[in-house]
Amino acid sequence: xxxxxxxxxxxxxxxxxxxxxxxxxxxxxxxxxxxxxxxxxxxxxxxxxxxxxxxxxxxxxxxxxxxxxxxxxxxxxxxxxxxxxxxxxxxxxxxxxxxxxxxxxxxxxxxxxxxxxxxxxxxxxxxxxxxxxxxxxxxxxxxxxxxxxxxxxxxxxxxxxxxxxxxxxxxxxxxxxxxxxxxxxxxxxxxxxxxxxxxxxxxxxxxxxxxxxxxxxxxxxxxxxxxxxxxxxxxxxxxxxxxxxxxxxxxxxxxxxxxxxxxxxxxxxxxxxxxxxxxxxxxxxxxxxxxxxxxxxxxxxxxxxxxxxxxxxxxxxxxxxxxxxxxxxxxxxxxxxxxxxxxxxxxxxxxxxxxxxxxxxxxxxxxxxxxxxxxxxxxxxxxxxxxxxxxxxxxxxxxxxxxxxxxxxx
Numbered sequence: 001x002x003x004x005x006x007x008x009x010x011x012x013x014x015x016x017x018x019x020x021x022x023x024x025x026x027x028x029x030x031x032x033x034x035x036x037x038x039x040x041x042x043x044x045x046x047x048x049x050x051x052x053x054x055x056x057x058x059x060x061x062x063x064x065x066x067x068x069x070x071x072x073x074x075x076x077x078x079x080x081x082x083x084x085x086x087x088x089x090x091x092x093x094x095x096x097x098x099x100x101x102x103x104x105x106x107x108x109x110x111x112x113x114x115x116x117x118x119x120x121x122x123x124x125x126x127x128x129x130x131x132x133x134x135x136x137x138x139x140x141x142x143x144x145x146x147x148x149x150x151x152x153x154x155x156x157x158x159x160x161x162x163x164x165x166x167x168x169x170x171x172x173x174x175x176x177x178x179x180x181x182x183x184x185x186x187x188x189x190x191x192x193x194x195x196x197x198x199x200x201x202x203x204x205x206x207x208x209x210x211x212x213x214x215x216x217x218x219x220x221x222x223x224x225x226x227x228x229x230x231x232x233x234x235x236x237x238x239x240x241x242x243x244x245x246x247x248x249x250x251x252x253x254x255x256x257x258x259x260x261x262x263x264x265x266x267x268x269x270x271x272x273x274x275x276x277x278x279x280x281x282x283x284x285x286x287x288x289x290x291x292x293x294x295x296x297x298x299x300x301x302x303x304x305x306x307x308x309x310x311x312x313x314x315x316x317x318x319x320x321x322x323x324x325x326x327x328x329x330x331x332x333x334x335x336x337x338x339x340x341x342x343x344x345x346x347x348x349x350x351x352x353x354x355x356x357x358x359x360x361x362x363x364x365x366x367x368x369x370x371x372x373x374x375x376x377x378x379x380x381x382x383x384x385x386x387x388x389x390x391x392x393x394x395x396x397x398x399x400x401x402x403x404x405x406x407x408x409x410x
Contacts, residue, residue: 004031004086016047023052023099023181027213031086045090045183045211052181052213056099059171061222061281067168068225068236071270071277072247072263077184078215079254079261080107090212092181095171101180101215103170107252108223108243109136112167115246116238117142126152134235135242137163164231165239168224172215173277184214214260220273221263223247328361333369338385340370344377345387347395359399366396371410 003010009030013019017030027048032040080103085091093102116132117140129148132140138161139146172180187209188194190201225239246252247263254260319327332340343362346353354362366374374396380389400409 002033004029004033018047020051021055023048023056024094024096026051027092027094028086033086041087041090042183042209042211044087045213049181049183049213052094052099053179056094056180058175059095059098059100059102059173059222061171061173061277064224064226066227068227068240069274070223070240070244070265070267071173071220071273072223072244072265073269074215074217074219074221075262075264076251076259077182077217077261078103078219078252079184079212080104080215080252082212082254089186089210092213092215101172101219103221103252105167105169108167108170111246111250111252112136112239112242113140115250116242117145118250119242119245120145124148131234131238132242133161134164134231135239137161164228164235166226166228167239167243168226170221170223172219173222174219175280180216180219181213182216183211185209185211324357325361328357329364332361332365337373340365340373341385341387344392344396347399348388348392356403360403363396363400363403367410374410 005013013030016032017026020026020030031044033044078101079092080101081091081093082089083091084093093104094100095102113132113136116135120128120132126148129145130152132145133149138149140149174180187207189203189207190198190205191208192198192205193201223243225236225243227236244265248265250256251261252263256262319330322330332343335343347359347362377389378393380387382388382390397409400407
């Protein structure tokens with residue numbers, strides 16, 4: 001048993017790579033390998049599937065205005081790129097960054113071409129052969145078909161012809177948290193015979209279950225056909241028809257004869273699924289935008305609260321540095337006219353509620369910023385605003401004489 005990394009990586013990801021959050025790296029790079037122990041292989045496949053189902057991300061579906069899109073549903077588990085992994089016959093196509101399963105465009109083109117070839121074998125028409133050349137280019141690697149295409153183009157020196165469209169990789173689409181990958185089992189019963197260690201396949205060997213990852217039945221794949229500038233509507237329609245025929249009648253990937261890789265497709269179902277997918281994306285975008293607004297609002301609220309707290313601290317520090325008289329001047333300056341009149345009314349109360357600094361501050365205000373009120377007060381009669389203003393004015397004159405001898409009121 002050995003591990004496909006150095007000690008620094010093991011220290012970072014753990015001895016069993018449990019901290020690895022990249023399904024593609026877990027599949028291709030970080031493995032516990034043993035060439036003889038099938039149990040360790042099966043354990044690795046299990047951990048790869050668990051890593052995928054836990055950490056894979058949703059695909060980013062870019063919009064191509066002219067692309068023909070269709071959604072097909074897996075009717076059986078899908079095996080794709082099985083021989084491409086580090087573990088023998090345990091590979092699968094995973095997006096290197098986001099980790100979701102995908103089907104390479106070359107595989108999609110291959111199954112569509114095979115479907116077109118089988119359809120042409122039934123008709124063997126020149127028109128269909130030329131339409132196939134438009135979709136897949138020339139030569140098609142089907143000698144009989146290529147010969148007919150050449151004969152149909154006798155007036156042209158036909159050497160090679162590029163396809164008029166491209167088959168883009170198909171992406172597995174599903175909600176976050178939905179299980180898309182699962183482990184499957186292949187059980188050889190005659191391993192020595194297959195390894196040429198025995199001349200005959202006797203039923204005397206123990207079955208050896210070998211696990212491999214598959215895309216789970218029921219998973220939806222988004223297929224896209226991208227037309228190039230020379231493509232017309234007929235070419236796009238043909239490509240879609242060939243692809244649908246291949247997916248539903250031939251299957252895609254490995255072990256299709258054993259029941260793997262078969263798809264279901266219906267135009268109405270596909271259109272409805274795409275509509276629901278678009279609406280779901282719009283809801284997610286709206287929810288994300290609303291969450292961002294709420295977060296921005298909360299951050300602004302926190303900023304304002306912090307600013308108010310700092311202002312309060314600064315204000316307390318400023319007031320603490322003032323004398324008592326300065327603080328009283330500050331308090332009176334913030335009062336409206338009615339409230340200031342109430343403060344003046346307190347001067348006339350029999351039980352004196354004001355101290356010397358408060359009285360001094362009232363006098364300073366009447367000589368300064370409240371001078372106009374003082375000038376008006378001298379003409380106010382008893383009962384105005386429920387106060388005995390003549391008596392209040394006498395008290396003010398007396399206080400001024402006491403506190404500021406020789407200084408007259410305005």
